[in-house]
Amino acid sequence: MDVEAIERATLAAVAPRAVAEVDDWLVALEPGTIRRAKSAVPLRHDPAFSPEILDRIEAAFAEHGLEPAFRLADLPGLQPVRAELTRRGYGFEQPTLVKVSSAVAMLAAARGEPANVSDAPDAGWAEVFTGEGFDPADGANRVAALTRSPDAVYGGVREGDRTVGVGVAAFGYGWASVHGMRTDISRRGQGLAGRVLAGLAGAAQARGIDRVFLQVEEGNAPARSLYRRFGFKPAWRYFYWSRPA
Incomplete structure (x- = not known):
């Protein structure tokens, strides 16, 4: 698995205001909610690891006035890092899966008309993120970040004058990555997310890109079921590490 390409593509998609590189690490420096x-x-x-690397990463966060945080795969090769973070008082939470599929597999699983895809989001697309059932501040932050993505397309399903299902595909480092999947609370369970995935897969295929990845919280059973149907298989699991507030 091309870990470096996936991690670089992830940060390109969520577009933090600054990114530092410390040895074999990317340090995303953004004050928002993502x-x-x-x-x-x-x-x-x-x-390769030494505690001095964590010192430098923590210093990068401090320079930007941010609390340090880490995103670590739950794999044996990162055990020395986890042990040192534990020693420094960090705890971990929010198990999240990185899952991979292909545009071909996604299109084969599609049902119904694919979502419309455009190069820029409109107001209706953004409104889904701040609608009923979503945190408005977090939604606004996600809209701002995803619309900063340097190479992305925006999928949306409209009904009349309302957009009711949305998502983003960002392209980079040989991958398409799916982000920002949201469905209007009144229309969940009606296949809209699948139509969005189909539209995004078609956009990836039109660019000659077949490899697709996304990230989903381990506890989100409905989303995991949907992604499984579209051919997504787990690549690794990670946790967020931070110090208690």
């Missing part, structure tokens, strides 16, 4: 955009992540799952 945790992927405000944590440090290794570019390998077996990096």
Whole structure:
């Protein structure tokens, strides 16, 4: 698995305001609410490690007035990092899966008309993120970040004058990555997310890109079921590490 390409593509998609590189690590420096955009992540799952590397990463966060945070795969090669973070008082939470599929497999699983896809989001697309059932501040932050993505397309399903299902595909490092999947609370369970995935897969295929990845919280059973149907298989699991407030 091309860990470095996936991690670089992830940060390109969520577009933190600054990214530092410390040895084999990317340090995302963003004050917003997207945790992927405000944590440090290794570019390998077996990096060379010394505590001094964590000192430098923590200093990068401090320079930007941010609390340090890490995103670590739950794999043996990162055990020395986890042990040192534990020693420094960090705890971990929010198990999340990185899952991979292909545009071909996604299109084969599609049902119904694919979502419309455009190069820029409109107001209706953004409104889904701040609608009923979503945190408005977090939604606004995600809209701002995803619309900063340097190479992305925006999928949306409209009914009349309303957009009721949305998602984003960002392209980079040989991958398409899916982000920002949201469905209007009144229309869940009606196949809209699948139509969005189909539209995004078609956009990837039109660019000659077949490899697709996404990230989903381990406890989100409905989303995991949907992604499984579209051919997504687990690549690795990670946790966020931070110090208690």
